[in-house]
Structure formats: C-alpha cells, structure tokens
Amino acid sequence: MDDAARLPPSLLAITAFLLSKAGRLARQTLGEHLSAHQLHLSHLAVLTALADFGPAAQRQLGARLSIDPSDLVAVMDDLESADWIQRRRDPADRRRYVVSLTKAGWTALEVAARDAAATHDELLAPLDLREREQLHRLLLRVLTHLDPHARAEG
Amino acid sequence: MDDAARLPPSLLAITAFLLSKAGRLARQTLGEHLSAHQLHLSHLAVLTALADFGPAAQRQLGARLSIDPSDLVAVMDDLESADWIQRRRDPADRRRYVVSLTKAGWTALEVAARDAAATHDELLAPLDLREREQLHRLLLRVLTHLDPHARAEG
DNA sequence: CCTATATCAGATCGACTGACATCT
DNA sequence: CAGATGTCAGTCTATCTGATATAG
Numbered sequence: 001m002d003d004a005a006r007l008p009p010s011l012l013a014i015t016a017f018l019l020s021k022a023g024r025l026a027r028q029t030l031g032e033h034l035s036a037h038q039l040h041l042s043h044l045a046v047l048t049a050l051a052d053f054g055p056a057a058q059r060q061l062g063a064r065l066s067i068d069p070s071d072l073v074a075v076m077d078d079l080e081s082a083d084w085i086q087r088r089r090d091p092a093d094r095r096r097y098v099v100s101l102t103k104a105g106w107t108a109l110e111v112a113a114r115d116a117a118a119t120h121d122e123l124l125a126p127l128d129l130r131e132r133e134q135l136h137r138l139l140l141r142v143l144t145h146l147d148p149h150a151r152a153e154g
Numbered sequence: 155m156d157d158a159a160r161l162p163p164s165l166l167a168i169t170a171f172l173l174s175k176a177g178r179l180a181r182q183t184l185g186e187h188l189s190a191h192q193l194h195l196s197h198l199a200v201l202t203a204l205a206d207f208g209p210a211a212q213r214q215l216g217a218r219l220s221i222d223p224s225d226l227v228a229v230m231d232d233l234e235s236a237d238w239i240q241r242r243r244d245p246a247d248r249r250r251y252v253v254s255l256t257k258a259g260w261t262a263l264e265v266a267a268r269d270a271a272a273t274h275d276e277l278l279a280p281l282d283l284r285e286r287e288q289l290h291r292l293l294l295r296v297l298t299h300l301d302p303h304a305r306a307e308g
Numbered sequence: 309c310c311t312a313t314a315t316c317a318g319a320t321c322g323a324c325t326g327a328c329a330t331c332t
Numbered sequence: 333c334a335g336a337t338g339t340c341a342g343t344c345t346a347t348c349t350g351a352t353a354t355a356g
Binding site for chain 1: 160161162163164165166168169170171172173174175176177178179180181183184195198199202203205206207218219263270273274276277278279280281285286288289290292293294295296297298299300
C-alpha cells in the first residue's frame, strides 16, 4: 500500500509538524552516524562546549547546553572513561570539577565533525548548497529568537 | 549568567543540531497550545487523517501516521471518549473498526488549526511570510526525500 | 545557617517489542 | 492453518523531580 502511506495534507501544511518530524529525523540520523564511533549527541554537545569555551564546571556545561545537571553525570562518566575529558577538583572551590578536553577528546571532535558532514549529505541531499545555507540561517533565526540559549557569542 | 548561557558556535554550525532543537521546540510549543483544548499531537494527527482521507481502520491510520498500532489504542480511546471519533466494527471484516470523524471531531480540528496558527505566530515570529513559506518548502523537500511517508498525495 | 555542586533514586513520557484473543 | 486486527504488558530511552553528602 504505497498509496496508504502518505501523510495527510492538512498535517503537512503545519510547519510546526514538519519541524518536529524533521527534527526527529535529524536527531536520529546524526545519532546513527555518531554511534558508529561510540559517540552520543550529548557527548558531542559537551565536547563542543569545552572546545569553544575552554574548561568548565559541570554545572556551567549543563546550563549552557540545557542538559539537566543530574543527567550530565552519566554523560561525563562516559566521556571520562573514553578518555575524552579530564575531571579534576577545582582547588579554589572543591565542590566543582574543572572539566577539560584531552588530546583524544579533540580527535573525537574531529571525527564527530565528519559524522555531522555525512549526516548533512544524507539528510539534506535534496537541497543544493545555497538552499542548505538558507535553511540553516532560517533555523538559526528561529532559535535565536525563541531560546535565549541559542544566541551565538557576540 | 547571561554570558554563560550561550550555545557553542561549533554546535550551532551543525544544521542537524538546529533541526533537532527547533523540532523539539516546535513540538513543545504546539503541544502547549493544543493541550489548552484537551488535544494532543497524536490526536491532531489522527483527526487530520480522517478529515483528509475519510473513515479508516486503526491499522491504516497507524501506517499512515507512523504510529505504532499498539500505541494507537490509547489515542483512539481518548478521541472516542471525547466524542471526536466513532468506532464501529466493520461488518465486512469484524476484526476491524471503521473509525470516522464526528461533528465534534470536525470542530476540534478547527480549534486545532487555530492552535497551529498561534503556534506559528509564536515560533516563527522572527520570519516574515515569505521566509516562513521558504522554510516550509525546504522542510517539505527534506522530508519528502527521506521519508516515503511524507509525500503529499499526488 | 543558607546556598551551590555533584550525585543518586525515582517518576514520567514517547517509542518500540512480544504475546494473545478474535476473526478472515 | 496462516495471516490480519486490535489489545495488553513490558522494555528502553530521554527528560524532569526530589533528596542528599560535601563544600563554601
């Protein structure tokens, strides 16, 4: 039943639905590429935060990435046991860790970047380069407006 | 810490991440608007399918909407107890239901359509009409290419 | 004493799996 | 008997809440 498999036009007319569906698909596709290298989306998020902003406490990372501090624990455990990050107690405030990227962590990030590129080739195949940039900019504007966390650094 | 709340530029450079985040936001925003009227996204999906294609069996609806048949049961229970749909056994094949929209179901759909419009005004506020259409078309092309279910009827 | 940090235990929700009674 | 349909029970994951030990 190829015919019976088509989504209702009334649903496809709702941009929010398309966003939701495309978002799920994007997350899944990126997730599959990353998992081939023992990486998870939350891992990638933490690695980029450390790469872009330098060492930080777990609380800071969680606030930046909108990841609940309690959920971050397992993520950091993974990253540490893979030797991608290092956790040291902050001598100035021994409640905190100072989390920093290792050499292997930087390498993992490069791998993840290739995964992202592969994801885009797959996910955005029907769009040419100009259209991909167009989509990217539109999404960025939407997020920047709605989510104060989405602002790039100024 | 306004400064500490910004997402890593390296993450914001990944379109798949933007899609994932925007998708989550879209689902959440639409969900909030709908829940004000005792509606859920899955309810909306089923209602549009019945409106666009007419009465159908639960299995068909599930296949169309990529909702697991076992998960549909609770959704249909909700819709039925709200008197938005009607379940009759198919006399020609008594395994199936013939699910159809009620008058109240059509009304609920109109309400949901207003919720969707309100969602877009909120979600897509930074985009003008032309840009919203642009985004919509780009998303549709991406979905149509990747998900055979996303094809509109031809 | 109050607050912040990291952690753990548990609730909740959406999506998925397996089994089953009923019917064709 | 094999296969389809609706249903139920249970798993798995991500997300969120609440509590707690330790430190400031």
